[in-house]
Amino acid sequence: MLAEPLTPVQDTPRTGAPLLEMRGIRKSFSGVAALDGIDLVVHAGECVGLCGENGAGKSTMMKVLSAVYPYGTWEGQILWEGRELRANSIRDTEAAGIVIIHQELMLVPQLSVAENIFLGREPTRHGQIDFDAMNAQSQVLLRRLRMGHINPAEPVSHYGGGEQQLIEIARALAKNARLLILDEPSSSLSRSEIDTLLSLIRDLKESGVACVYISHKLDEVAAIADSVTVIRDGRFIGSAPMSGLSPREIIRMMVGREMTNLYPREPHEIGDVVFEARHVTAFSRHDRSRKRVDDVSFSVRRGEIVGIAGLVGAGRTELVSSVFGSYPGEHTAEIYIEGRKCAIRSPRDAVKAGICMVPEDRKAHGIVPGMAVGHNMTMATLPQFARHGVLDVDSEGRAIDHDIAAMRIRTASPALAISNLSGGNQQKAVISRMLMPKPRVLILDEPTRGVDVGAKYEIYRLIYELARDGVAIIMVSSELPEVLGISDRVLVIGEGRLRGDFTNDGLTQEQVLSAAIGADTSDAHPAQTAGQL
Amino acid sequence: MTSTTSSALRTAPQQVSTSRERMRSAIQAAGMLPVLVLLAVGFHLLGGYRFLSGQNLSIVAQQAAINIVLASGMTFVILTGGIDLSVGSILAASAMGGLIVSLMHGFGFLAIPACLFVGLLIGAINGVLIAGIRIPPFIATLGTLTAVRGIARLMGGDRTVFNADLPYAWIGNDGIAITSTLVIPWLAVIALLVVVASWFVLRRTVLGVHIYAVGGNPSAARLSGVRVGAVLMFVYCLSGLLAGLGGVMSSARLYAANGLQLGQSYELDAIAAVILGGTSFVGGIGSIWGTLVGGLMIAVLTNGLVLVGVSDIWQFIVKGLVIIIAVALDRFRQPAART
Numbered sequence: 001m002l003a004e005p006l007t008p009v010q011d012t013p014r015t016g017a018p019l020l021e022m023r024g025i026r027k028s029f030s031g032v033a034a035l036d037g038i039d040l041v042v043h044a045g046e047c048v049g050l051c052g053e054n055g056a057g058k059s060t061m062m063k064v065l066s067a068v069y070p071y072g073t074w075e076g077q078i079l080w081e082g083r084e085l086r087a088n089s090i091r092d093t094e095a096a097g098i099v100i101i102h103q104e105l106m107l108v109p110q111l112s113v114a115e116n117i118f119l120g121r122e123p124t125r126h127g128q129i130d131f132d133a134m135n136a137q138s139q140v141l142l143r144r145l146r147m148g149h150i151n152p153a154e155p156v157s158h159y160g161g162g163e164q165q166l167i168e169i170a171r172a173l174a175k176n177a178r179l180l181i182l183d184e185p186s187s188s189l190s191r192s193e194i195d196t197l198l199s200l201i202r203d204l205k206e207s208g209v210a211c212v213y214i215s216h217k218l219d220e221v222a223a224i225a226d227s228v229t230v231i232r233d234g235r236f237i238g239s240a241p242m243s244g245l246s247p248r249e250i251i252r253m254m255v256g257r258e259m260t261n262l263y264p265r266e267p268h269e270i271g272d273v274v275f276e277a278r279h280v281t282a283f284s285r286h287d288r289s290r291k292r293v294d295d296v297s298f299s300v301r302r303g304e305i306v307g308i309a310g311l312v313g314a315g316r317t318e319l320v321s322s323v324f325g326s327y328p329g330e331h332t333a334e335i336y337i338e339g340r341k342c343a344i345r346s347p348r349d350a351v352k353a354g355i356c357m358v359p360e361d362r363k364a365h366g367i368v369p370g371m372a373v374g375h376n377m378t379m380a381t382l383p384q385f386a387r388h389g390v391l392d393v394d395s396e397g398r399a400i401d402h403d404i405a406a407m408r409i410r411t412a413s414p415a416l417a418i419s420n421l422s423g424g425n426q427q428k429a430v431i432s433r434m435l436m437p438k439p440r441v442l443i444l445d446e447p448t449r450g451v452d453v454g455a456k457y458e459i460y461r462l463i464y465e466l467a468r469d470g471v472a473i474i475m476v477s478s479e480l481p482e483v484l485g486i487s488d489r490v491l492v493i494g495e496g497r498l499r500g501d502f503t504n505d506g507l508t509q510e511q512v513l514s515a516a517i518g519a520d521t522s523d524a525h526p527a528q529t530a531g532q533l
Numbered sequence: 534m535t536s537t538t539s540s541a542l543r544t545a546p547q548q549v550s551t552s553r554e555r556m557r558s559a560i561q562a563a564g565m566l567p568v569l570v571l572l573a574v575g576f577h578l579l580g581g582y583r584f585l586s587g588q589n590l591s592i593v594a595q596q597a598a599i600n601i602v603l604a605s606g607m608t609f610v611i612l613t614g615g616i617d618l619s620v621g622s623i624l625a626a627s628a629m630g631g632l633i634v635s636l637m638h639g640f641g642f643l644a645i646p647a648c649l650f651v652g653l654l655i656g657a658i659n660g661v662l663i664a665g666i667r668i669p670p671f672i673a674t675l676g677t678l679t680a681v682r683g684i685a686r687l688m689g690g691d692r693t694v695f696n697a698d699l700p701y702a703w704i705g706n707d708g709i710a711i712t713s714t715l716v717i718p719w720l721a722v723i724a725l726l727v728v729v730a731s732w733f734v735l736r737r738t739v740l741g742v743h744i745y746a747v748g749g750n751p752s753a754a755r756l757s758g759v760r761v762g763a764v765l766m767f768v769y770c771l772s773g774l775l776a777g778l779g780g781v782m783s784s785a786r787l788y789a790a791n792g793l794q795l796g797q798s799y800e801l802d803a804i805a806a807v808i809l810g811g812t813s814f815v816g817g818i819g820s821i822w823g824t825l826v827g828g829l830m831i832a833v834l835t836n837g838l839v840l841v842g843v844s845d846i847w848q849f850i851v852k853g854l855v856i857i858i859a860v861a862l863d864r865f866r867q868p869a870a871r872t
Contacts, residue, residue: 324756326755326756346755347755347756347757347758348758348759348760350758351757351758352758357756359753359756364750364752365750365752365753365756366753366756367750367753368745368746368749368750368753368754368817369749369750369817370745370749370813370817370818371742371745371746371749371817375742375745375746378742379742379743379746379753379754379757379759380757380758380759382739382742382743383739386738386739389738389739389740390737390738391737391738391739391741391742393737433757434757437758
């Protein structure tokens with residue numbers, strides 16, 4: 001219990017009108033519904049867990065609530081203390097007392113703790129910042145939050161991720177927050193830091209502050225939430241008090257989706273092991289003591305499609321980029337191609353060894369936006385089309401034309417800058433670039449992100465064609481139906497560790513998600529750690 | 534339209550966009566060329582019909598040549614998203630080196646190689662600082678700008694080095710005589726050769742595509758197996774080498790070199806030429822032809838303003854304004870595309 005209430009709890013008794021009521025929220029992006037009639041009710045002093053798969057619409061929902069999407073850009077109604085809230089910007093919602101704490105922390109690391117807490121609302125005296133008052137007020141606030149050990153005058157960068165998270169909460173409370181929205185607050189916290197966070201939220205609840213807790217970690221939701229609201233594919237699935245729910249039931253509500261026949265799954269031959277990664281370990285770039293990937297070993301056979309599933313932040317991208325030699329932080333891995341050990345220190349080494357990767361973020365790591373579609377495709381293999389470094393423009397052009405036709409890349413001309421193409425066609429061009437070296441192992445990191453359904457289908461077909469030709473394929477995807485629809489085998493990564501290795505034979509989303517979350521499930525059948533050399 | 538088959542309907546918009554695209558890229562390639570022509574005609578009319586005479590044009594070409602050589606190297610550097618502020622100082626140091634060697638008895642023939650070597654060496658130092666130690670290009674070359682200027686002064690004992698019998702003086706003073714009045718100066722020939730060679734490297738070699746890739750998205754280039762460090766090393770070495778060539782050219786014209794004055798603020802003219810030529814300051818987009826036009830524009834302005842009788846002080850103001858206005862117009866032409 002806090003020494004005194006953080007904010008004057010006004011006359012909003014639990015029995016009366018809810019603090020927040022969102023009714024029938026609809027929001028669409030260029031005709032595609034992201035949210036389709038979602039309800040959310042929060043009472044003062046209550047913590048609501050908001051659950052849903054990656055891409056279910058949780059973040060969109062919170063952006064509607066915090067007016068990142070202003071009133072009028074969505075349909076439905078938001079009632080705040082019984083009155084309709086029509087906010088045009090985050091300023092308006094913060095004035096009302098709704099404060100969102102984003103997944104990525106929004107602190108300025110070089111500024112002091114106090115400066116961060118009062119950023120934009122600095123106390124002044126004679127037009128100058130009153131640092132004494134700022135530090136003193138921060139000190140009082142931090143003590144009330146049982147964070148007395150944090151020195152308000154010290155730069156934020158001196159504190160670790162967990163304490164920074166607490167400082168974010170202090171900043172939110174300094175803005176007189178009545179409703180805190182925490183979006184995946186624990187994704188970069190250690191166990192003990194999470195415990196501190198949860199006990200702080202409990203204190204806040206008692207002083208009347210309400211909270212929406214968004215997390216994949218259902219054990220945390222179970223520990224802190226009074227009720228749970230589940231959304232799936234932008235639709236409202238249900239709300240129920242936590243007391244009547246088990247994590248299994250929540251998982252079932254999260255995934256219970258009918259499988260459409262989007263996946264052109266074809267039988268194909270699976271051969272011997274061609275690729276093996278042993279003891280892949282990767283450390284966080286910012287905190288060397290934290291492992292993002294912790295001693296993961298796996299292997300892939302000729303013509304086998306291995307899906308890598310896991311929640312956002314589980315370490316999937318870190319795992320495959322460590323294998324490819326492109327992980328920016330410290331990492332170690334032993335890579336074997338057809339039983340021979342390969343030293344891979346850079347993507348260049350990997351491509352030479354026969355491993356290619358289509359990176360996750362197409363804009364940041366895939367396309368070279370101002371460059372022609374054609375050069376974007378031949379970039380990794382230019383020396384093939386050159387003698388003594390001089391390009392044979394004709395043979396390069398023939399290869400480009402061939403791949404544009406084969407991959408059905410829709411472009412007016414190979415000389416067009418790639419930024420003019422649609423996301424799906426850009427992605428096909430990037431995939432084509434990584435196929436030109438004729439890899440034995442192809443890593444696809446989120447190959448269908450930001451791609452329309454038609455192009456998705458073509459990418460799936462291409463994956464099967466490659467598998468038939470004997471390429472070993474590793475596909476990272478956040479979309480469980482995609483993983484289950486495409487893969488021969490599914491690896492599940494959770495908190496940097498290999499949590500499951502399943503042959504995809506009657507495998508269900510529940511089993512994969514349970515493994516990813518780390519829940520104990522009795523009916524999952526781990527494969528016989530397939531393909532150990 | 535109603536009678537066309539469905540397949541024709543499907544292809545039609547694509548053809549339209551192809552021709553529109555061709556049009557767009559033609560305008561983009563032409564870039565500042567219309568402005569250059571306008572400036573030349575304007576100066577001709579205002580300056581008593583002297584500007585477009587054969588004699589004056591060969592002077593303009595001579596004046597433009599050194600800047601175009603430096604700007605060619607600068608184009609490579611800026612295409613990778615970098616900058617080379619040290620070219621003026623490198624030019625001075627290499628000219629000093631060339632003159633000192635030319636005065637050594639029996640070693641005069643090594644003067645030009647000495648110039649080029651000094652340029653390449655300092656360019657390589659820039660390359661190591663930027664690609665190896667990863668100092669931001671602006672800071673690394675700001676450092677060499679200052680340090681190399683000091684070295685250039687040190688080389689001649691802070692005095693002008695003079696050689697009346699400079700073995701390569703013909704480069705700066707002779708040319709190919711077409712008629713009795715029209716002479717194409719060797720300096721202009723060298724500049725043109727540099728531009729053509731640059732075009733070849735940028736557009737017809739593996740290295741060239743890699744330069745555009747590194748400038749356009751270094752991360753994508755690295756993930757595709759491009760040796761980003763080697764590409765950066767190359768462009769700074771080339772910029773240094775071409776600044777060394779600039780040293781040959783300017784010392785050949787003067788029969789002398791002075792570590793303090795030679796090449797002062799040449800880097801700014803070179804950068805201006807590249808920017809006027811439409812090369813994106815963040816890298817990845819641009820062409821060497823644009824740089825040629827940009828370099829000519831600066832030379833036309835300098836020469837034309839003198840011819841029209843504008844005072845020295847106003848020349849600075851007008852040149853500065855023209856650069857700003859020209860690039861501003863360019864932004865209107867293709868909004869949000871450039872920096």
